[in-house]
Amino acid sequence: MVKVGILGGGQLGRMLLQAAANYPVETHVLENDDHCPAAHLCQYFTRGDIRNFDAVYNFGKNLDAVTIEIENVNVDALEKLEQEGVTIFPKTAVLRIINNKILQKQFYATNAIPTAAFTVLQSKSEISTWANLLPGVQKLATGGYDGRGVQIIESLQMENLGFDEPSVLEKKIDIKKEISQIVAVGQNGKTVLYPPVEMMFNRRLNLLDFQLCPAPVTKEVLWKVEAIALSVVRHLQSPGLFAVELFVDQRDDVFVNEIAPRVHNSGHHTIEANYSSQFDMLWRIILNYPLGNPSCILPSAMVNLVGSEDQTGDVAYIGLEDVLTIDNAFVHLYGKLQTKPGRKMGHVTILSADKQDLIHKANKIKQTLSVVAAPQG
Amino acid sequence: MVKVGILGGGQLGRMLLQAAANYPVETHVLENDDHCPAAHLCQYFTRGDIRNFDAVYNFGKNLDAVTIEIENVNVDALEKLEQEGVTIFPKTAVLRIINNKILQKQFYATNAIPTAAFTVLQSKSEISTWANLLPGVQKLATGGYDGRGVQIIESLQMENLGFDEPSVLEKKIDIKKEISQIVAVGQNGKTVLYPPVEMMFNRRLNLLDFQLCPAPVTKEVLWKVEAIALSVVRHLQSPGLFAVELFVDQRDDVFVNEIAPRVHNSGHHTIEANYSSQFDMLWRIILNYPLGNPSCILPSAMVNLVGSEDQTGDVAYIGLEDVLTIDNAFVHLYGKLQTKPGRKMGHVTILSADKQDLIHKANKIKQTLSVVAAPQG
Numbered sequence: 001m002v003k004v005g006i007l008g009g010g011q012l013g014r015m016l017l018q019a020a021a022n023y024p025v026e027t028h029v030l031e032n033d034d035h036c037p038a039a040h041l042c043q044y045f046t047r048g049d050i051r052n053f054d055a056v057y058n059f060g061k062n063l064d065a066v067t068i069e070i071e072n073v074n075v076d077a078l079e080k081l082e083q084e085g086v087t088i089f090p091k092t093a094v095l096r097i098i099n100n101k102i103l104q105k106q107f108y109a110t111n112a113i114p115t116a117a118f119t120v121l122q123s124k125s126e127i128s129t130w131a132n133l134l135p136g137v138q139k140l141a142t143g144g145y146d147g148r149g150v151q152i153i154e155s156l157q158m159e160n161l162g163f164d165e166p167s168v169l170e171k172k173i174d175i176k177k178e179i180s181q182i183v184a185v186g187q188n189g190k191t192v193l194y195p196p197v198e199m200m201f202n203r204r205l206n207l208l209d210f211q212l213c214p215a216p217v218t219k220e221v222l223w224k225v226e227a228i229a230l231s232v233v234r235h236l237q238s239p240g241l242f243a244v245e246l247f248v249d250q251r252d253d254v255f256v257n258e259i260a261p262r263v264h265n266s267g268h269h270t271i272e273a274n275y276s277s278q279f280d281m282l283w284r285i286i287l288n289y290p291l292g293n294p295s296c297i298l299p300s301a302m303v304n305l306v307g308s309e310d311q312t313g314d315v316a317y318i319g320l321e322d323v324l325t326i327d328n329a330f331v332h333l334y335g336k337l338q339t340k341p342g343r344k345m346g347h348v349t350i351l352s353a354d355k356q357d358l359i360h361k362a363n364k365i366k367q368t369l370s371v372v373a374a375p376q377g
Numbered sequence: 378m379v380k381v382g383i384l385g386g387g388q389l390g391r392m393l394l395q396a397a398a399n400y401p402v403e404t405h406v407l408e409n410d411d412h413c414p415a416a417h418l419c420q421y422f423t424r425g426d427i428r429n430f431d432a433v434y435n436f437g438k439n440l441d442a443v444t445i446e447i448e449n450v451n452v453d454a455l456e457k458l459e460q461e462g463v464t465i466f467p468k469t470a471v472l473r474i475i476n477n478k479i480l481q482k483q484f485y486a487t488n489a490i491p492t493a494a495f496t497v498l499q500s501k502s503e504i505s506t507w508a509n510l511l512p513g514v515q516k517l518a519t520g521g522y523d524g525r526g527v528q529i530i531e532s533l534q535m536e537n538l539g540f541d542e543p544s545v546l547e548k549k550i551d552i553k554k555e556i557s558q559i560v561a562v563g564q565n566g567k568t569v570l571y572p573p574v575e576m577m578f579n580r581r582l583n584l585l586d587f588q589l590c591p592a593p594v595t596k597e598v599l600w601k602v603e604a605i606a607l608s609v610v611r612h613l614q615s616p617g618l619f620a621v622e623l624f625v626d627q628r629d630d631v632f633v634n635e636i637a638p639r640v641h642n643s644g645h646h647t648i649e650a651n652y653s654s655q656f657d658m659l660w661r662i663i664l665n666y667p668l669g670n671p672s673c674i675l676p677s678a679m680v681n682l683v684g685s686e687d688q689t690g691d692v693a694y695i696g697l698e699d700v701l702t703i704d705n706a707f708v709h710l711y712g713k714l715q716t717k718p719g720r721k722m723g724h725v726t727i728l729s730a731d732k733q734d735l736i737h738k739a740n741k742i743k744q745t746l747s748v749v750a751a752p753q754g
Contacts, residue, residue, distance in 0.1 A: 018395045022709045043417040293704045327670045332399045
């Protein structure tokens with residue numbers, strides 16, 4: 001049986017392993033926490049730090065392939081494994097680009113992929129020379145994740161608050177929509193595109209809040225989204241599954257925001273809503289099976305369940321029973337024992353041919369179900 | 378977290394555990410084989426014999442609930458656990474009835490549930506007095522499974538070939554259709570019915586060969602099927618998931634053939650084809666959540682993948698790539714390392730609103746995909 005390792009044992013790993021059980025594959029997980037969501041669903045769990053060279057190298061050296069559920073891993077170790085013949089999904093060259101915001105923006109520029117106008121900064125003192133990019137978004141080259149290492153620079157008056165490290169400063173786009181386009185790339189280079197998703201974010205926590213699929217966009221926007229996403233993966237030159245996050249501005253121009261070279265929160269709905277889910281698709285890529293069918297079975301909405309503000313401790317779900325009675329809703333709780341503000345604890349997907357039904361139920365779920373800390377005792 | 382044990386680690390356990398990962402539940406499996414399909418998907422695997430009293434009792438005594446994926450388990454141990462407060466799904470009283478064909482038939486008779494005319498035999502010499510039940514089917518009271526312990530007695534000339542043990546002899550029904558009706562019963566007694574399935578069997582191996590859902594039956598037959606299935610579960614008086622297998626005869630009369638008080642082969646399609654799969658539904662029952670929605674998302678067909686004749690050894694799948702390219706087919710391989718004739722190695726579900734598409738693809742899959750022993754070397 002093919003031996004495949006996953007770096008990271010969170011909910012993405014958990015759902016990957018649920019899908020893995022449809023195929024003959026020996027699964028391995030590396031994660032620091034014995035009780036992480038994916039720990040018990042693999043054949044072999046290894047406790048270790050995915051950012052540590054030795055941990056990653058030793059984990060991977062007897063495997064056929066390694067993939068990731070988070071980018072923040074030891075890429076040096078993966079590169080050594082790749083040189084020694086372990087197939088890495090995505091290729092480490094892709095991780096080098098993705099993990100450095102400067103390289104990522106330069107990749108777009110070099111390959112004529114539309115993205116927000118930007119410059120590279122070494123220190124905050126340089127901001128003053130880029131007034132034309134303000135209001136802008138400053139992003140640390142490395143170390144940012146899920147909203148950390150990103151800030152808005154509204155005007156030159158804020159220069160002093162800027163990050164004083166290598167970073168990119170990009171011009172703020174007047175966003176009409178945020179779209180995620182998931183693309184699968186097989187080992188033979190064949191690609192398939194999922195129907196794109198429109199994402200609504202909780203700006204403060206920078207967490208995906210609610211999404212709709214297929215995204216309600218015009219044909220012209222859809223064509224731009226697809227063309228850009230295909231250009232991205234053609235230039236990345238790696239098999240794997242890629243979530244390309246894009247902005248549509250008020251003039252219907254489309255820009256890449258960033259790329260996740262892995263299964264992604266914006267693809268959770270594909271478990272029930274698409275013939276081949278993003279998790280199924282990644283296994284097909286890794287196992288060198290034909291790519292699956294990304295088409296929708298039905299339109300869908302997806303709601304993330306995140307830990308409530310000011311609630312830290314043993315998790316409890318309020319309103320769960322009510323949500324479990326919704327006819328066309330699929331509840332996924334990740335089995336995390338502890339909640340904290342903003343932590344992703346689960347999601348709910350709704351299927352319906354009726355868009356109003358999707359939006360109505362997504363809102364109902366957001367109002368009904370909350371993730372809190374259980375009372376002590 | 379609620380602690381739930383599963384007796385048996387085959388494909389039904391595997392699919393139960395895939396579904397369990399949507400909910401916060403601590404899962405335990407008891408099975409004799411460390412490499413069984415379900416072994417790696419639970420939190421705690423125990424190697425042991427599900428037919429052994431001590432193995433089952435020790436496995437269950439610290440759990441909140443125990444369920445089964447096969448009936449052939451140590452019911453005495455489950456009864457002791459039940460007395461000590463562990464909830465058993467289904468109740469052990471149900472297992473006592475199901476596991477003895479004499480009690481099962483008497484249960485139907487006592488509760489006016491339509492079933493083939495029958496008598497109870499203690500030895501084969503009694504067959505001669507029951508010529509009115511011939512041609513008939515003789516079934517051993519205990520020990521039969523998957524076609525073993527069942528034989529046709531065509532005429533009095535065959536009396537000598539009859540089983541010489543406690544058994545039932547039932548009159549052969551002139552079968553037009555075989556139907557499976559899955560019913561879910563919640564802890565509060567609430568029931569929901571899945572759309573019934575029509576099953577086509579491979580008579581020789583007594584394995585489910587191909588099924589269609591919803592079963593193409595008249596409204597009148599559907600009403601009889603539903604009424605009988607509801608009567609069955611009302612009289613069993615136990616929460617759980619039940620597959621009621623029925624015969625429809627040439628006059629459109631409906632008879633119970635047998636009951637599986639657990640997730641069942643005839644419900645595999647519900648993973649993709651129904652809002653709440655049979656596996657999801659059983660977790661809802663065990664966790665005392667509201668029952669799910671059993672409705673079809675789309676009509677479906679399901680094909681079992683069984684080991685080819687004369688093929689024993691390390692498994693290989695011929696034609697898998699072709700089947701993986703079918704747009705609306707979902708492949709499930711159970712990860713069994715060894716194939717043998719008739720062994721259930723996987724299944725494929727097809728979704729389509731077009732019945733001809735379902736039948737065409739089910740046949741194509743049966744012709745394309747075969748499970749063989751890999752060449753040595």
